Amino acid sequence: QVQLAESGGGLVQAGTSLRLSCGTSEPTFSTANMAWFRQAPGKQREMVAFIHNSRITIYADSVKGRSTISRDGAKKTMNLQMDSLKPEDTAVYYCAADTPPYSRLTYDRETAYDTWGRGTQVTVSS
Secondary structure (H helix, E strand, O other): OOOOEEEOOEEEEOOOOEEEEEEOOOHHHHHOEEEEEEEOOOOOOEEEEEEOOOOOEEEOOOOOOOEEEEEEOOOOEEEEEEOOOOHHHOEEEEEEEEOOOOOOOOOOOHHHOOEEOOOEEEEEEO
8 A cells, every 4th residue: 555644734824825745655656546635624525636647637626726736756746736725725635545456436536545644734814
């Protein structure tokens, strides 16, 4: 299994930007399909952004146009750049990996991913 570790969370003001990173030391990182999920208090975990190992990307409507997911194979990192942050972006953000053999579930399902990080808290103040 790929081991994941998130970083970059914190307390920021609305309208500012934040860059989250997810790192791993696993050599199979380049084959994994990966995603960022988030979970706000009292709410279900939801997918924020997805990046296929071919680098195709998909975004949730709530962050589309103000977020960018990317991955660096050499550094074995996946990043989420979030701009124009809103108080409703406040949540714990998790990175997740779908490693071979790949799940047949859709990319926005938690159960499609076999490996998760521990999460990083993002708090956006108004």
